[in-house]
Amino acid sequence: ISPPPFETPPVGNLLIFVNPKSGAGRSLEVFNKQIASQLIAKNINYELIVTEGSGHACSIVKTRKDIYLFNAIVICSGDGLIFEVINGLLERPDRSEIIPRLPIGIVPSGSGNALLGSVLHTRKLPLEDGPFQQTACSIIQDLEALAFPVNLLHIETPEQHFGAFLSIGWGLLGDIDIESERFRRIFGSGRFAIGAVLRLLNLRTYRGRLSFLESGPSEPAQADPFRVYETTMPPPFEVVMKEPEPLERIPIIPDSKKEEMGDFWETRYLSSYGQIPRLNEAVPENWTIIEDEFVFVYVMSLSHISNKGYYVPQAGLVDDRIYLTYALKKDVTSKITLAKFLDALDHGRHNETQAFDFFKIIPVKSFRLEPIDSGSYIVVDGEDIKCKSIQATVTNLNMAVMAK
Ligand code: ADP
Ligand code: MG
Secondary structure (H helix, E strand, O other): OOOOOOOOOOOOOOEEEEEOOOOOOOHHHHHHHHHHHHHHHHHOEEEEEEOOOOOOOHOOOOOOOOHHHHHEEEEOHHHHHHHHHHHHHOOOHHHHHHHOOOOOEEEEOOOHHHHHHHHHHHHOOOOOHHHHHHHHHHHHHHEEEEEEEEEEEEEEEEEEEEEEOHHHHEEEEHHHHOOOOOHHHHHHHHHHHHHHHHHHHHHEEEEEEEEEEEEOOOOOOOHHHHHHHOOOOOOOOEEEEEEEEOOOOOOOOOOHHHOHHHHHHHHHHHHHHHHOOOOOOOOOOEEEEEEEEEEEEEEEEEOOOOOOOOOOOOOOOOOOEEEEEEEHHHOOOOOHHHHHHHHHHHOOOOOOOOOOOOOOOEEEEEEEEEEEOOOOOOOOOOOEEOOOEEEEEEEOOOOOEOOO
């Protein structure tokens, strides 16, 4: 449904992406039934783009010259489409001005909606399915919303530099994420549980080298999310859509002045963390190296692994660390223990018992993974990144995520 012509001036302008294949394939239906009519009733202008495939949304946000005319980008999908949009924005020469200031609104209709889950968790808002849907809709219903900064990760592979906001996985948890894709249509978010059972029956472990730079002692618990910003940003800015408020037009940097992606990250967003080596350089002496046989390596920047399950409850939206977790084959006593662990993980109870002391969690600033055995996937924010090795570092570039 497209908006009808306006009789009175519209009160805001949204760029909306709907992925018709996300989750159980009902995004377009959710949009048409629950969102479009509200936008029309509230006189909010929008441009609707139904994505035609992987990469479509990325190429649009990368090339649109009029991106400054939108108040927000709304994504009706899961984390995968948000990842695409952020990386499209990161390919623009004006990326550092746009990304922190153009908020992303999320209508959670994917099988994984961990970014919104994490933001709502920090806001102490309920995450159950019903209120979860409503929260997303209220962004639009109430015509105003808060946008929260969420820090981005810098990812380096032998082929490219890019950004991420959520996780890097390899081994068991990466395999489950990718191999459960084919159950998407039938099970929606239940696909992860089905995938877990299948993977456990035929457990694979992988040799690899894991190197990391530990972050300092942890800071006091970030009870009040508003406090988190004071150090890095002014209080959360309000996205008031009562009048169209296009972002200020920023001159496009000429091609000749474009930075290489690696330099962009290094000079602006990594320097405050000391010397972070490039992937093709040896790790410095203050890094720890573990070469062993792994069940999994999973690194989280945010609290939630899916909309309901939190993996690292202490993770903040904006902080100077990411959480490296792993399990070594020699520490896991049995498949039963592992099955119990996955079940506890699903309910956010994996940190509560001694039974899972094979599960290691270390706050780090940067880590590097070099698989020795092939056969697993390197998964970034739920997407299969086909690469031979990977390095990730927390940065102080923030994206803005709307949450009531
Ligand atoms: P889910 O949570 O269900 O996995 P995502 O938002 O993560 O949903 O989307 C998964 C993938 O779908 C992303 O890699 C995205 O690029 C891709 N995609 C986007 N539009 C389409 C489309 N029309 N058909 C197939 N895949 C698409
Ligand atoms: Mg974080």
